[in-house]
Amino acid sequence: MPLTVQISQPGGPEEMRLVDLPVGEPGPGQIRIRHKAIGLNFIDVYQRTGLYSLPMPLSLGMEGSGIIEAVGEGVSHLQVGDRAAYAGHPPGSYSEARVMPALPVCKLPDGISFETGAAMMLKGLTAQYLLRKTLPSEGLQAGDHVLWHAAAGGVGLIACQWAKSLGYQLIATAGSEEKCQLALANGAAHAINYRTEDFAARVKEITGGKGVKVVYDSVGKDTWEKSLECLRPFGLMASFGNASGPVPPFSPAVLVAKSLYVTRAGLFTHIATREGCQKMADDLFDVVGSGKVKIHIDQRFPLAQVQDAHRALEARKTTGSTILTV
Numbered sequence: 440m441p442l443t444v445q446i447s448q449p450g451g452p453e454e455m456r457l458v459d460l461p462v463g464e465p466g467p468g469q470i471r472i473r474h475k476a477i478g479l480n481f482i483d484v485y486q487r488t489g490l491y492s493l494p495m496p497l498s499l500g501m502e503g504s505g506i507i508e509a510v511g512e513g514v515s516h517l518q519v520g521d522r523a524a525y526a527g528h529p530p531g532s533y534s535e536a537r538v539m540p541a542l543p544v545c546k547l548p549d550g551i552s553f554e555t556g557a558a559m560m561l562k563g564l565t566a567q568y569l570l571r572k573t574l575p576s577e578g579l580q581a582g583d584h585v586l587w588h589a590a591a592g593g594v595g596l597i598a599c600q601w602a603k604s605l606g607y608q609l610i611a612t613a614g615s616e617e618k619c620q621l622a623l624a625n626g627a628a629h630a631i632n633y634r635t636e637d638f639a640a641r642v643k644e645i646t647g648g649k650g651v652k653v654v655y656d657s658v659g660k661d662t663w664e665k666s667l668e669c670l671r672p673f674g675l676m677a678s679f680g681n682a683s684g685p686v687p688p689f690s691p692a693v694l695v696a697k698s699l700y701v702t703r704a705g706l707f708t709h710i711a712t713r714e715g716c717q718k719m720a721d722d723l724f725d726v727v728g729s730g731k732v733k734i735h736i737d738q739r740f741p742l743a744q745v746q747d748a749h750r751a752l753e754a755r756k757t758t759g760s761t762i763l764t765v
Contacts, residue, residue: 444533444745447496449489452746452753455499455533462536465511470541472523476557477532477763478502479748480593481657481682486530487749490681493530500532504547504556505765514541516713522547524556526564527716528707533745535765542713545720550728558760559734561706562593563723565679568709570601571722575652575675576700581606584646586638586654586669588662589682590627591618593760596735598655599625604731610645612638612662614755621758625735639665646671653677660684672697679704682755735759 440459448454465471483499485491504524507517517523525532527543547556579585585602589595590611602609603626611622611630619630629645631638642651650671656662657680666676676699678686694701710716726732737759740748751757 441535441537442742443498443531443535443537444500444742445496445498446487449487449495452487452749454487455745455749457743460498460534462538465509465514465538465541467512468514468541469511469538470507470514470517470523470544471509471536471538472503472505472525472544473508473536474503474505474532474534474765475553476504477742477765478526478557478559478561479752479761479763480561481680481752482561483530483533484749484753485681490685498531498534498537500530500534501528502526502557502561503532504553504560505536507544508536511541516717517541517544517546522549522553522556524553524560526561526706527710533742533763535742543710543716545717548724548728551724554736554762555727555734558593558736558762559597559723559727560720562760563597563727563732563734564710564719565594565706566597566601567719567723568706569655569677569679569704570598570605572709573653573655573675573677573702573704576673577652579605579607579652582608584608584610584628584651586610586612586642586651586666587627588612588633588654588656588658588666589680590622590630591758592657593735594657595622596625596759597732599627600732601726602626603628604726610642610651618758633662637665638662639668642669650674655679658682659686663687663689667693667699670697670699674699676701677704678702736762738762739764
């Protein structure tokens, strides 16, 4: 039987175990995929620790690529033998093979490798809905400044390149000089080491005191208050992660002085329909296929070393994307 990473209770990386699980045949609206590569994301950590509560036992992983082995009734966009990649519910991509809903699974263009496909779907689709759909009330135009936290991570490096291709001046933050240089090398207009600099003061300096139209923040608790300081009037605070912990409760009154907007954005509402998911994926495939965005895979771990992969991810010792090999 195919191996699957599973936990029986929330906790640390040591809770993850490789188990033999039967896969079976796909039902209506489902497919069976044999994985070639698997993507790691911070949402996997949130689910493992219980920050995002899910029924136990739980098979982890939200992103992967491979070959379609079987297709259930009613599935018309995929066929047996297709190369495919996906990001989507339910968890379970940390496995050699699985049965899952066909809706978020997209045919992978021949020019994109399985490793790239596994590394880019969740992170690339996240960058897509943020930069293309999660926009301030005044919109974004070429030359506008945007602030992006954790810019040397998997989503961040894609965003740096994509923002540059759209003409935006992306201000990156990261936790080391090396990571700042990586963001700059990938298209960020400016980079701030938030461990040694006051990023809010630097943003005001860079923008001539005006602030940015939008902050894209996957860090959460540690960057929240100063991010609000970085926004210009009518600016948008787009929170999409909690790497440092969840944002504490706050009063809407803190938004009044500059009439700010706040959203807690999420990928899975954006890819909830087959048409919407495919449209976003096509946009991602185009920008990667054109070479405007390159997917950086900086860490590879065998599936059996998934505990080590999670430790590196949580310690913020990774850059770009991390994948599990099968």
